[in-house]
Amino acid sequence: MELRHLRYFVAVAEERHFGRAAQRLHIAQPPLSQQIRRLEAELGVTLLQRTTRRVELSPAGAVLLDRARGILAAADAAAEDCRRASDGEIGRLSIGFTGSTTYSLLPRVATALREGLPDVTLDLRGEMITPAQVEGLLQGTLDIGFLRPPVRSRDLTLEVIRSEPLAAVLPAGHRLADADEVPLEALADEPFIVYAPHLRSVLGDLVEDACVAHGFTPRIGMEVTETATLVSFVAAGLGVSLVPTSVSGMTVAGAVYRPLAGVAPRAQIAVAHAAGEPPPLVARALDLVQTAVMGIPADTLIS
Template sequence: MVDLRQMRYFVAVAEERHFGRAAERLHMAQPPLSQQIKQLETTLGTKLFERTTRRVDLTDAGQIMLERARQILADVEALAKDVREVGAGAAGVLRVGFVGSATYRVMPAVVQLARRELPGVRLHVMGEMLTPQIEQGLLENRLDVAVLRPPVQSSELLLDALEGDSLVVALPAHHRLATGGGPVPLAELAGEDFVSYPQGSAVATITSEACRQAGFRPRVVQEATETSTLLAFVGAGMGLALVPDGARRAAASPIAYRELESAPEVGLAIAWKHGSRSGLIPPFRALAHRAVGEVRHGQPSIVHPPSPDQQERP
């Protein structure tokens, strides 16, 4: 059976690619470290490293082990932190994921409301994520609740719609379409270089379909996971991008935004795993609805906690 100590030893060797440096990092002698790694390989029945006189390389099995071991160790550390916080008096801990564009508009309002109205609750916020990443985090119980862009693939997740957000085109400041009045026809963007969220993300999927209906396929020259990075690429003149209107707050670069004719819309929803026992999800949902209302109208809006019959599957 693999124990956590062996897992930590393995990660150190895998990251250092050298037993001597790994031993120094772990504050131990090299011979017992080598022995522990050999015991781990014996337990698993496979080689994790290819050893040479100069360096240590991961086998294919070792690469898989490294990815899983890092996640397991991170989960154990998060568990220990959550337990310590609750033991120190916190009413609970809620691990929250947010998509990139919500990070700049909805998330600050949610966090402010939570600090004011749920003072005993610790929010562990992970922003600038894509919907597929968030979905995996919810399914693997690394996240308790999230604000994401539908659709999702798994029927294990429940969704509570928050709002719809029209896509706008973000353009370099010197672009020929950067100035002008009125919405831009999507077909006007044919032949342009696009920077985009990765394929499979909600916005990239909606953008691709909207362009197809307009008679062209977007020429994507660069992808970026984070909204801030995506807009930095636009500001640097690498291309234009279709982003949710709420993403405007993310840009520090000189960027022009234009509305689109018959603009496609991308949704925003709260998601959580079916069967979750966290009692913090209902108050979080209520706060998220209030936050959206305040951002949209510029004033507090009272929204009662959603009832169970408002839950809907994707």
């Protein structure tokens, strides 16, 4: 049983007339009659009761008409979905966000993708460190990643979309909590809340390098795996830390953010995907992402 046979049958069943059905299908009447007879022979039933004036459905024909309509509708929908998938209008997108971008970019990107690709299923994964995203992108479990360079892989394409300075995050009762600027060297004797070394965090390396450049190695007070936990531990008075300014949008009672004195080290954010021409859905998403991140103040610091 072929789809074209079902289309022929539905046309005759709905028109109740071979001539009108043939005109509707843009074929000659004799071949249409022949195809209907072949369908009946294949099924071993009579589908149409033919008279000199009109055509009536047999009980078997009434059942097939209902089923055929559903089958043809499903086939048409499948063809349309294939076209839309090829055009990047439907499908599934998995996107990773490194620590601070979870709070600064994820909401804006999610809104842009939901509005621009309403029929796409979004799998948004926050608090993913850069090495984990690189692995996901290379293995195909992530389509797009918001991560922090450097990334040394020829199999990935990266585009830096933002660069933001680091800021100090301090307990609200800290001696420098009300300072306009915090000299980094003034934190030399403080316990630092840092990312656990096994995470191989790009931001963790940046913080350590910044401290070393100011004459000290940060003394580790606590190790964490997520940015939200880091800020919460600072708020609890367990230490201090350095974070990208975008993290200041995450308000935690007991934690304050202050600019660093002088030229602050900067952390980059890049959008990454597998090297080569991206699939249509990923390409459409990247275009929407570019629009979504435009106009976000990179140096905004919320005190």
